[in-house]
Amino acid sequence: MSLTVPEELVRKAQDGAMTDDEFLACVQNSLPYAWSVVERLVKEFKDGATVAEDGTVPPNDKAWGELLRFAASDSMRGAVERKYGVRLAFQNCCKTGMFAPGATAEYDEFVSPRAQILNQKPELINC
Structure with missing residues (x-):
């Protein structure tokens, strides 16, 4: 299961009253x-960036799993993008990029096959 959802939030979702927040x-x-x-x-x-990347290797399997579940969810990613007015992208479960809407060249490079290949490291084989 990806999320632990309180009953109240389930009810709000059923009623169509749940907010992104x-x-x-x-x-x-x-x-x-x-x-x-x-x-x-x-x-x-x-702090003024238009592109931000995080390549921190998760400290344990639980953290790896969380990042994988987040990366795999269009709804989670979409809610973050709407809240902050950015685009998110993932090269793997421990390389996350956040891009301002105008940073299209940087986004395109981050999601390119070339960037994916260059991001591969032996210690990330189970990523």
């Missing part, structure tokens, strides 16, 4: 390591 609070509570990656990237944006 409520959803993101659930993501933050359920996937604290993955959310810490988002926070690191957002901090760089607040």
